[in-house]
Amino acid sequence: MTSWNYRIIKKTDPLNNEQVYQVHEVYYSSNGAIECWNDNPVEPMGVNTAGLRNDIQAFLSAFRLPAMQQQIINGRHTLVEEQLPANKPDSYNDYQQKTERAISYINQILGNNLILKKDPALRQAFEKVDLALHDLKNLAAAEHQALISPLKSSG
The missing domain is CATH 1.10.287 (Helix Hairpins)
Structure with a gap:
């Protein structure tokens, strides 16, 4: 594992079976392949309001990349990028x-x-x-x- 970032992951909420989007940490190998991600979404926090603001700013970076969808492929949980609409x-x-x-x-x-x-x-x-x-x-x-x-x- 050589790098990580925040990504938006779409998955099914087990409580109501609805599709929800959440921010997660995603970890990558040196060749850029996804190795793993945290099961629970991250939540912003800080020891003061400036720290909280910095955490929220970091989470916003996840919106620069396509959302990921958690899928089961060949019996394994996998993240797949959501298809984006064509550019207009x-x-x-x-x-x-x-x-x-x-x-x-x-x-x-x-x-x-x-x-x-x-x-x-x-x-x-x-x-x-x-x-x-x-x-x-x-x-x-x-x-x-x-x-x-x-x-x-x-x-």
Whole structure:
């Protein structure tokens, strides 16, 4: 076992037989294969509110990856990624717009802070973040364009 992360796992609630989603720790081998996961979902906790907030922030990282579904295959419990719906042009357009809002917000709150004028290391780090966000926005725009181009040429 070389790494782990939080993942959302869909499984059947034994009390009411309904499908539920919960956050679990999933452990991986060095080749990226799932070795095991905790049976019980994790719960956020902290010795203070800042610690609790950090725990909740870490749990939110699970939403960046597809949810897993617990299945029994060949008599063994296995995690299988849920199938995601096909990407739609509107999804990329929406993501691009949200990225633009995030860039604007970050520039207002962090980019215009006087400390950046005084601290070259912080300014350089901020510029890397700003460039990365612009790259993210441009990638979303390119994916959006790639999805709508075939629609325009066939229409």
